[in-house]
Amino acid sequence: MNVITLTGRLIDDPARTDTGKGIKATFHLDVDGRRRLRLPVTTWNQLAGTCATHLTRGRHVAVSGRLDHNQFTGHDGKKRDRWEITATAVTFLDAPPDGLAEASAQASGRRLTAVVGSGG
Numbered sequence: 030m031n032v033i034t035l036t037g038r039l040i041d042d043p044a045r046t047d048t049g050k051g052i053k054a055t056f057h058l059d060v061d062g063r064r065r066l067r068l069p070v071t072t073w074n075q076l077a078g079t080c081a082t083h084l085t086r087g088r089h090v091a092v093s094g095r096l097d098h099n100q101f102t103g104h105d106g107k108k109r110d111r112w113e114i115t116a117t118a119v120t121f122l123d124a125p126p127d128g129l130a131e132a133s134a135q136a137s138g139r140r141l142t143a144v145v146g147s148g149g
Contacts, residue, residue: 033114034093035060036122040067045081054081058092058114069113070094080119091120 040057047053054077060066070092072080084090094116103109 031095032093033096034091035068035114036089036091038062039084039086039088039090042086043072043077043081043084045077052077052081054078056080056084058090069111070116070119071113072116072119076116076119083121083125084119085125088125089122091122092116093118093120 035058037058037060040059043054043056045052045054051074054072056070057067058070060068092114094114097113097115099111099113101109101111
């Protein structure tokens with residue numbers, strides 16, 4: 030079983046890309062609060078659209094999904110490792126500065142969660 034759940038803040042705004050496979054959004058998550066442990070996160074389709082629309086740099090989120098590992102050879106000829114989270118759920122843990130609907134949900138104690146659905 031390959032399941033990971035982490036919380037942290039976005040280091041950058043999500044970058045949305047329309048690929049031949051669907052919509053993809055990527056961002057980096059600062060896990061330790063000092064930017065020493067920053068992991069790339071990839072979301073797809075409906076979840077990608079939600080993240081690209083509603084998330085911005087600095088937002089606090091919980092990310093759940095699969096941890097992927099790739100090895101490659103860098104330009105200098107050395108082998109490198111890349112770890113990446115492919116998210117199946119992203120929970121918004123704070124309200125955006127201008128998000129009234131999310132702010133009211135936050136004030137009432139509810140968390141907003143975007144989840145990949147089987148219907149796409």
